[in-house]
Amino acid sequence: MDSLLETTEIERIQFIVVQFGEEQYGINIKYIDNIVRMQHITRVPQVPHYIKGVINLRGEVIPVVSIRLKMGLEPDEITKNTRIIIIRLDNGELIGMLVDQVKEVVTLESSQIDQASYDSTAKGEMANFLSGVGKNGEDLISLLDLNLVFADKDKDK
Amino acid sequence: MDTSQYLEIFLDEAKEHLQSLSDQLMILEDDPTSSDSINEIFRAAHSLKGMAGTMGYKHMQDLTHDMENVFTEVRNNTIVVTGDIVDVLFKCLDALEEYTENIQNTQDEGDKDNAHLIKALNDILEGKGGAAPAEAPKEEAKEEAPAAAPEAAGAPKWQEIKVGDSEQTTLDEAANQGKNIFGITVYVQESCILKAARAFLVFKALEELGEILISEPSSQDIEDEKFDFDFSLVFVTDSDAKAVKDAIMNVSEIESAVVDPFTAVGGASPAPKKEEVTAVSEAKAETKAAPQAKDEKKPAEKKNSKPVNRTVRVDIEKLDVLMNLVSELIIAKNSLVSATTKEGGSTSSGVNEQIEYLESVTTNLHESVMKVRMVPIESVTQKFPKMIRDISKSLNKKIQLTITGEETELDRTVVDEIGDPLMHMLRNSADHGLESGEERIKRGKPEVGSIELNAYQDGNNVVIEVKDDGNGIDVEAVKNKGIERGVITKEQAEVMSDKDAINMLFLPSFSTAKKVSELSGRGVGLDVVKSKIESLSGEVEVKSELGVGSSFIVRLPLTLAIIQALMVVVGGEKYAISLGSIQTIEDVAPSDIKFVQNKEVINLRGVVIPLIRLTKILDIPSTKAETDNLIVCIVKKGDKLAGLVVDELIGQQEIVIKSLGKYINKSKIISGATILGDGEVALIIDANALL
16 A cells, blocks of 8 residues: 555654543544544444444445444543544445544644654553654644554454 | 457457357267367357457467367368367367456466467377368358358449549549559348447458548448448558458458459449459359358358347446446435335325335336346356366266256356356365265266256245265264364364364365365365355355265355345344245244243244244343233244244335445344435344354
């Protein structure tokens, strides 16, 4: 894929900043297909607990995953700020992820991204799913590696 | 214009011709004197040669040319068909298939020249006396023979061409330069489907030789297929009439062509030309008198007398688009239905009537589109006899393959995918299933092993069964293998049922063949078969009896896209169950439930049917009280029945099946999802998985 090319260039990458509790996480904008409001999610039986179910997005059936449950955080609290971010993975698959809130879009240069010291900022299992930490002024943003988040291997735990 | 747009036509036709070659060679192998087959093979080779030549595939052209030469001699009775010759021809066929495959994948035939095959073919010719090359021109003469008919019918149509001033100037110029100017009329066979493509190929062949000055109808009209079965040209070239004619006749499905010197402005002097024409046809009549010419003519007539279906070739992608649109239409219709019913009884009866009408139209539309997409599985099974023949040779086992039900229809996408798994299963039966000839005789079985492939429709499914009368599956051998491979422990093996043991065959890297053969036994086979069939929402089942034989049963859904479903409510959630698997719906009092081996069953008209509580399987509490009567949907798979307990029935609905995506395909009991009229998603319960 062209993801390698894009990230090795010393250029700017845009991230959408989302919030889980007090923490801020960044999602590379190139993976984002759409952001939709909370809607009725149809429960699917016999699937891992973090899969909340499926929704209808423009006539397609898309699974929705609770990142909070996946990360071992407290269950989602649905508020008016809750959004479903529709992610398009490298393999073309669409997956929705529940987030507490969508904050803003930031542009980071590669110099602002620290790939080494992220484990100090993230809680628990979250650290496994990060590709680095971005510094946006005073704020620190943990950058999610979506292909790790939705990797197949821990699917059936 | 370039040839690429005709590549598909080329491929389609090449495959047809290769198939006919394969079929006829099989016949020829059994009956080396079958003159119908010999003629058919000759014709197929000839057509392939012409097509390959036009498209510029040199190797393919060379090989078919030599095959054609051999068959010229066979037709002349100077070569007698032997098993060796058939073997060589089969190898040629393989080589041609390889070329075609290369062309399909890369648009290039590849650089294999298959010199050994060409040599083998020439050796066959040599064996007869080495006069082969001399015979070739005779062939050309024969090809021209059928042309006599239309020519004799009257003046060729090119005489009707009107020459404009500017064209006249060009003609004069060309004449001054000493070039030949021909008036040409080409007759396309009436059975020809793609007239425009044929015409294009003729144009292309001619453009290599010279310049087409005028065409009647215009080239645009010809491209749009606005002509009957002939078209006329004025052609300027350095070549002679014969070369021009040969070039035209090399295009397949061309009935005949008239090539005469173009003399004057159209219609100016019809009388002398008439004479010329009769002279030509007289000359032709002589050739026609030759016995071979008659041979050629007869099958050609037979071919023409076949009823011609009026068909259009359509890109499968376009059908997919159409199917998706129909799906969306059905979803939109469903939302319209639910919108009008929700608003209460206030909608006027006129609206309801129209909606009912819309429903029937969308249902019919869907059925029609489905029918268009359905193709008989014959397109897949027809290559199997040849494959079994090859296997039979390489394994040195005598095998009789019987195929029934090849007219059974399946969705095109399924048919395209099912070929490889079936091939694996057949190979598996031939290699592992059937014993060697001596072994069979020892066991008192006929020496020739039999493999049957049966296809038939069963409700909403199509069943394809591959059955052999070989040794069956040795369950103990499978268990030992499983222990050896570390798949199961010794203790597990002891308590394992035969069925579970047989199912181990479908695990990756599990092969029980005692020795690895070229065909199978590398352990890539049955697991691939299984995953492929499951990806088509189908399933595989094995029945086996040691010493008697085994059968592999593949069950595939008739359609993948839209089904009639029964909508039910379980624990407040809506689910769909395919109507095809539902036998009846029963109202059962709680007191009628009996227990057998601690499992709930009901006795329905003398049949004991196990109950499956969907609330338990779907992991959701029921909304009904314990004492209420149960609503039970009796579902059927093969000869097994079960009763699914639901809370409420909503009704029958046409639903569009959507995949849940790869991310949650772990859910075994849910085969997919559908979008309801109100935009919500309902899951589809896979009744087959519950049985």
